[in-house]
Amino acid sequence: xxxxxxxxxxxxxxxxxxxxxxxxxxELGRDILSRVVHGARISLELVLSAVLGALLVGxxxxxxxxxxxxxxxxxxMRAIDLLLALPGFLIALVTITIRGxxxxxxxxxxxIYSIPAFARIGHVRILVRHVxxxxxxxxxxxxxxxxxxxxxxxxxxxxxxxxxxxxMPEWGAMLANGRSYLSTSxxxxxxxxxxxxxxxxxxxxxxxGLRDVFDPRLPP
Numbered sequence: 001x002x003x004x005x006x007x008x009x010x011x012x013x014x015x016x017x018x019x020x021x022x023x024x025x026x027e028l029g030r031d032i033l034s035r036v037v038h039g040a041r042i043s044l045e046l047v048l049s050a051v052l053g054a055l056l057v058g059x060x061x062x063x064x065x066x067x068x069x070x071x072x073x074x075x076x077m078r079a080i081d082l083l084l085a086l087p088g089f090l091i092a093l094v095t096i097t098i099r100g101x102x103x104x105x106x107x108x109x110x111x112i113y114s115i116p117a118f119a120r121i122g123h124v125r126i127l128v129r130h131v132x133x134x135x136x137x138x139x140x141x142x143x144x145x146x147x148x149x150x151x152x153x154x155x156x157x158x159x160x161x162x163x164x165x166x167x168m169p170e171w172g173a174m175l176a177n178g179r180s181y182l183s184t185s186x187x188x189x190x191x192x193x194x195x196x197x198x199x200x201x202x203x204x205x206x207x208x209g210l211r212d213v214f215d216p217r218l219p220p
Contacts, residue, residue: 003031005038005169014185024187028179032188033167036195038205042170042201046103047150055143057111058118061096065119076119083116092153096162098135106163110150137214145207148200155196 003009010031017024023032027100055194065076084092095109118139153170157163164170171192178188 004033005030005034007031014181014188017187018203023191026174026187026188027181032174032191034173035174036130036191039169039171039174039192040195040199042164042168043151046107046154046164046170047147049111050107050154050188051114051143051146051150053107053111054114054116054146054187055139058115059139061115062119080116080119088113088149089153089156092157093162096157101162103164103168106154106157109157109163110154113153114150118144127171139208141214144203148207149201151196151200151203176210 007030011026012021012025012029014027015021015025015029021031021033023036026035028034039095061076061080065073092109092113096105099105099108119194154163155170155175158170158172161173161176164173166173174192175189176194178185178192181188
């Protein structure tokens with residue numbers, strides 16, 4: 001039976017999976033199953049907040065640039081092209097460096113990283129001819145696909161100690177804490193890693209499914 005995610009038990013340190021602890025325990029005797037489940041809420045809230053913010057800002061910029069046209073559109077799209085030309089991980093690192101470490105700053109960093117993907121969807125001809133209804137579908141598809149990359153980025157930053165801080169059970173932070181025990185207790189990193197892989201795959205499959213539904217050019 002699983003225990004609270006923050007409860008330590010120094011008599012059960014690094015125990016392998018068992019009936020008492022289905023995913024085993026970590027270096028402080030905490031139940032890994034409870035921490036993975038609790039970490040799902042943290043990771044999903046973080047990713048949803050970042051991608052929603054990027055959708056609103058990036059999509060808004062694309063729509064505004066498409067309606068304005070001319071010089072405003074050109075300057076906005078060149079700024080977006082500049083962000084696209086830079087490695088997304090570097091943009092996130094710079095944001096974290098400027099604003100500092102923490103959950104809120106991690107959301108901002110992942111959101112800034114995701115803005116260009118949404119802004120480029122707002123092409124001027126689509127906006128002028130069909131406005132928001134036809135822009136909404138690709139934005140929804142892009143948002144679902146972006147969840148996967150945002151989760152990987154957030155987990156990577158937390159793994160490096162630049163995101164969610166201990167003792168919060170964020171999956172990337174759990175991988176970082178457990179890497180020292182990889183050779184002796186691989187279950188400590190196995191289950192958080194599988195959680196990241198499963199959710200990332202799920203978001204990608206969701207995005208592919210939504211694209212099939214919304215794209216009229218695909219055969220039924």
